[in-house]
Amino acid sequence: MMISRIGKWFDRRLQLAAPVREIAEHAVPRNTASWWYVFGSAALTVFLLQIVTGILLALVYVPSGAEAWSSLQALNHAVTLGWFIRAMHGWGSNFMVALVLIHMVQVFLFGAYKFPRELTWIVGVFLLLMTLGMAFSGQVLRFDQDAYWGLGIGASISSRVPILGPSIVRFLLGGPIIAGATLSRFFTLHVFVIPGLLIGFVGLHLLMVLKLGINEWPMPGRVVKRATYINEYHELTKKDGAPFVPYAVWKDMFFAAFIILAVAACALYLGPFGPTGRPDPTIIQTVPKPDYFFLWLYALLSLLPPSLETPALLIGPVVVIGGLLLLPFLSGEGEKSWKRRPIAVLTVSLIAITLGTFTRLAMYTPWSPHMNAWSGDPVPDQFIHGTTALERQGALVLQVKQCRNCHSLGESGGQRGPALDSVAVRLTQDQLIRQVIQGGGNMPAYGKNLSPAETTALVAFLETLHPKGQPPARDAARDVTLRDVPRNDEKQSESQP
Amino acid sequence: MSTRPPALVPSSENVISRRGFFMKLGLLFNGLAAAVVAVPIVGFLFSAITRGHGNGYLSWVQLGKVADFPEGQTRLATFRNPYVMPTDGATADTACWVRHIAGEQFQVFAINCAHLGCPVRWFQQSGLFMCPCHGGAYYSDGSRASGPPERGLFEYPYKVENNLISIQAGELPTPGAAIAAFTGEKPSCA
Numbered sequence: 001m002m003i004s005r006i007g008k009w010f011d012r013r014l015q016l017a018a019p020v021r022e023i024a025e026h027a028v029p030r031n032t033a034s035w036w037y038v039f040g041s042a043a044l045t046v047f048l049l050q051i052v053t054g055i056l057l058a059l060v061y062v063p064s065g066a067e068a069w070s071s072l073q074a075l076n077h078a079v080t081l082g083w084f085i086r087a088m089h090g091w092g093s094n095f096m097v098a099l100v101l102i103h104m105v106q107v108f109l110f111g112a113y114k115f116p117r118e119l120t121w122i123v124g125v126f127l128l129l130m131t132l133g134m135a136f137s138g139q140v141l142r143f144d145q146d147a148y149w150g151l152g153i154g155a156s157i158s159s160r161v162p163i164l165g166p167s168i169v170r171f172l173l174g175g176p177i178i179a180g181a182t183l184s185r186f187f188t189l190h191v192f193v194i195p196g197l198l199i200g201f202v203g204l205h206l207l208m209v210l211k212l213g214i215n216e217w218p219m220p221g222r223v224v225k226r227a228t229y230i231n232e233y234h235e236l237t238k239k240d241g242a243p244f245v246p247y248a249v250w251k252d253m254f255f256a257a258f259i260i261l262a263v264a265a266c267a268l269y270l271g272p273f274g275p276t277g278r279p280d281p282t283i284i285q286t287v288p289k290p291d292y293f294f295l296w297l298y299a300l301l302s303l304l305p306p307s308l309e310t311p312a313l314l315i316g317p318v319v320v321i322g323g324l325l326l327l328p329f330l331s332g333e334g335e336k337s338w339k340r341r342p343i344a345v346l347t348v349s350l351i352a353i354t355l356g357t358f359t360r361l362a363m364y365t366p367w368s369p370h371m372n373a374w375s376g377d378p379v380p381d382q383f384i385h386g387t388t389a390l391e392r393q394g395a396l397v398l399q400v401k402q403c404r405n406c407h408s409l410g411e412s413g414g415q416r417g418p419a420l421d422s423v424a425v426r427l428t429q430d431q432l433i434r435q436v437i438q439g440g441g442n443m444p445a446y447g448k449n450l451s452p453a454e455t456t457a458l459v460a461f462l463e464t465l466h467p468k469g470q471p472p473a474r475d476a477a478r479d480v481t482l483r484d485v486p487r488n489d490e491k492q493s494e495s496q497p
Numbered sequence: 498m499s500t501r502p503p504a505l506v507p508s509s510e511n512v513i514s515r516r517g518f519f520m521k522l523g524l525l526f527n528g529l530a531a532a533v534v535a536v537p538i539v540g541f542l543f544s545a546i547t548r549g550h551g552n553g554y555l556s557w558v559q560l561g562k563v564a565d566f567p568e569g570q571t572r573l574a575t576f577r578n579p580y581v582m583p584t585d586g587a588t589a590d591t592a593c594w595v596r597h598i599a600g601e602q603f604q605v606f607a608i609n610c611a612h613l614g615c616p617v618r619w620f621q622q623s624g625l626f627m628c629p630c631h632g633g634a635y636y637s638d639g640s641r642a643s644g645p646p647e648r649g650l651f652e653y654p655y656k657v658e659n660n661l662i663s664i665q666a667g668e669l670p671t672p673g674a675a676i677a678a679f680t681g682e683k684p685s686c687a
Contacts, residue, residue, distance in 0.1 A: 066586025148588065152614030152669070153630075159673030167546045169671055175548045176668040177591070180584030185545075280587035282575040284608060284616035287629040301613060302631040306647045367632040367644075371618060402623040416632050444634050444642030449624040 023210060027241030031217035033248035038255035039103035044202065045256035046096040053089040063187035065180030068143035072275045087267030093135055095263050097293045100131045105348055111336025112215035114224045118328035120208040123201050125324045130198050137190035139291045143183055144275035149288035151178045160310045218336035225333055295362035296355045302367040366415035369405040373413040380410035387464055394461025397454045417443055424463045424472035432459045555667040563660045566597040571619050571637065579667045593653060594619055603662060606639050607651035607670040626650060
């Protein structure tokens with residue numbers, strides 16, 4: 001036939017048919033044709049999708065500090081389907097990070113990093129780092145307020161490197177400030193440098209999967225030994241093997257198609273990410289936030305004690321990346337099955353719970369003052385009801401002095417400091433006065449900003465903040481010293497049931 | 498080269514064949530070419546570290562008239578970075594907080610939080626700067642009040658001339674930058 005003749009003409013010159021067939025039909029252990037083995041190929045599929053949508057975006061996007069934001073607006077609103085391609089690229093990025101992480105956990109729990117696949121794991125660690133690098137640099141290319149201040153955070157972290165810090169910052173930013181040159185170099189990283197490396201490393205990764213074979217399904221008790229493993233694996237594929245195509249590949253194909261459709265569905269229903277406000281640093285009414293996969297870091301930077309922060313930022317990544325790279329050498333042999341590796345399972349669970357908790361916290365940022373709570377969240381009615389004029393004046397002070405930015409009342413307001421709903425139960429009058437004037441813990445001192453009258457009113461109001469039937473905290477010694485002086489408020493609170 | 502008669506078959510490992518010699522020479526030549534090209538490549542790559550260190554670096558920029566900043570108040574001022582590239586757009590504009598203490602006494606704070614660089618906001622009523630990112634807070638004189646920052650706000654050196662206030666600016670202030678502009682010292686020229 002015509003087609004097979006054309007095929008033969010090409011293969012006479014390319015000579016690719018035989019090696020491709022050999023690769024496609026190479027025997028894999030039968031039990032690796034599992035739904036657990038589809039995440040790597042799905043990550044690769046999303047990577048290819050990212051390349052396609054990325055090239056499409058580059059047709060319109062302008063990597064210039066002055067014009068990037070407007071070109072993103074044009075993509076969103078003026079170019080036909082521009083919003084959809086942007087959304088696909090943004091959601092594709094989220095899916096790719098997620099798939100790479102899931103793939104990594106699966107490989108770890110199945111012991112696939114052990115002999116002889118150490119280098120496959122190491123290359124995989126670099127692929128993870130590059131994927132995260134793509135996610136961060138991609139967030140910068142979405143050149144909006146989050147990108148601008150995110151770069152500032154990156155610069156502030158880098159500046160803490162001893163001695164070289166300031167030079168690293170200027171190298172990173174392409175000059176003394178975050179500006180056009182900064183965007184251009186992140187564009188270069190995102191579009192040329194990292195993708196080039198990614199393609200090369202993915203090639204290596206796949207080559208090793210082919211040369212060394214897919215990791216067999218781990219069986220409890222089947223222990224990896226350097227001396228015997230290779231023979232055992234070959235025997236397994238000979239005895240209980242099946243050609244990769246079509247025996248195993250159909251599951252990869254189904255899952256990859258499902259993932260592409262999922263990316264498209266997210267893009268269609270949830271739309272593109274941003275851009276948020278214009279990257280104009282004189283607009284300071286902004287609450288910068290990183291993208292989803294860096295939220296845990298955002299939380300960590302808020303919660304670490306100040307003295308630990310710089311060491312954690314500079315040493316932490318070295319320890320984590322070093323640990324991942326050393327893993328196959330530290331446990332290159334032994335049990336593969338997660339059923340016989342409780343520490344591995346616990347490690348994964350602990351890391352997942354920690355990252356999950358930090359991410360969850362970063363979604364509502366209890367450590368950040370609510371900048372508009374003082375003007376936007378009034379003191380709820382029930383706290384004002386039946387108060388004296390002085391106490392009401394105190395509520396006004398509480399509001400005007402922006403206490404609510406950090407303290408909530410009736411579930412509204414900031415969460416930086418403790419909720420004040422029942423503060424009178426925790427602190428006596430004297431302790432309240434001292435806390436307000438001198439600050440302490442994590443609270444600034446307000447002594448210079450409150451007149452004596454304001455302090456009196458504020459503390460009078462704070463003293464009314466206790467649940468019904470639960471009297472406010474009192475200094476017992478004070479009652480003794482002031483025994484002869486009758487106090488109205490005490491009698492009142494005692495007479496109440 | 499060798500006393501032995503030239504042989505078609507390489508006879509000994511000690512003897513360098515003509516082709517082997519030329520291959521090594523070729524490698525050397527390529528190494529030389531690479532070294533020659535590497536100098537401008539590396540020079541270009543690392544020029545970012547000193548970029549803008551010429552005339553415009555850390556120069557005096559005017560913020561406005563003294564009268565624009567009432568005594569006892571802290572107000573936002575903006576300026577354009579002294580070193581600008583054509584593609585910078587609005588990113589070369591910068592904001593700062595100007596605190597007019599009295600007379601010709603000022604404090605000019607960088608907008609960037611001393612923790613990780615987010616833009617701090619001034620709250621007149623409570624006399625605090627608050628950061629929206631990780632919850633840092635500073636007193637009206639820029640000193641640290643609470644939260645993760647390890648130090649007070651960065652201060653620009655300033656001077657007042659002909660009723661105009663100027664600051665020395667030109668670099669993003671970061672916690673690790675040990676340059677003179679951000680040591681927080683009171684300028685002698687004011």
